[in-house]
Amino acid sequence: RPACTRDLGEVELFFFLSELRRAAPTARIRYAEGNHEARIHKALTERLDEALNLRPADSDDDAKTLLSIPHLLSLDALDIEYVQPYGKSFFHEGVRFSHGTLVRRRGGQTVQAYLSHATASGVFGHIHRLEMAQRRIDTPTGQKVITAMSPGCLCRTDGVVPAATGGVL
Numbered sequence: 001r002p003a004c005t006r007d008l009g010e011v012e013l014f015f016f017l018s019e020l021r022r023a024a025p026t027a028r029i030r031y032a033e034g035n036h037e038a039r040i041h042k043a044l045t046e047r048l049d050e051a052l053n054l055r056p057a058d059s060d061d062d063a064k065t066l067l068s069i070p071h072l073l074s075l076d077a078l079d080i081e082y083v084q085p086y087g088k089s090f091f092h093e094g095v096r097f098s099h100g101t102l103v104r105r106r107g108g109q110t111v112q113a114y115l116s117h118a119t120a121s122g123v124f125g126h127i128h129r130l131e132m133a134q135r136r137i138d139t140p141t142g143q144k145v146i147t148a149m150s151p152g153c154l155c156r157t158d159g160v161v162p163a164a165t166g167g168v169l
Contacts, residue, residue, distance in 0.1 A: 014073055016154065021078045029080045030090060034099035034125065036155070037069045038086035091120070100124030100150070107131060111148035121147040128153040 044052050054066045064071040070082045089098035104110040111133040114122055132149040
């Protein structure tokens with residue numbers, strides 16, 4: 001685990017990722033950029049664009065920028081791949097993984113909306129709640145069951161985290 005001299009309570013996501021890496025030392029781990037990470041880049045672009053490309057003085061041009069999520073979370077040191085831009089998905093063993101962009105108001109409606117047009121099982125976040133549903137689809141080799149699920153979130157859901165709509169989660 002990379003050294004961290006700060007109180008781990010201040011760097012909870014880094015701590016979580018460190019523990020994940022410790023639990024699975026040889027696993028391929030991917031971190032999909034979400035809307036909250038994209039907000040940091042947007043805020044820098046709109047308010048502090050001169051800081052966008054800051055790099056350590058002793059690094060080359062390929063080094064991670066200082067204010068990038070991969071640098072701030074030490075993803076290279078944890079051997080975690082950062083998947084960007086926001087909305088980009090990837091497949092693993094036929095299952096589509098993404099942060100997600102779809103949100104429906106009531107529980108269960110988001111996974112149902114995903115399944116209404118999906119041709120593969122999918123795992124996504126974004127909605128901050130646990131949901132799972134399945135449906136059968138016809139394929140050239142017969143019917144198969146596909147699953148849509150959201151495992152919940154790591155952020156607070158007690159009204160502290162602001163929502164893009166101006167309300168709170």
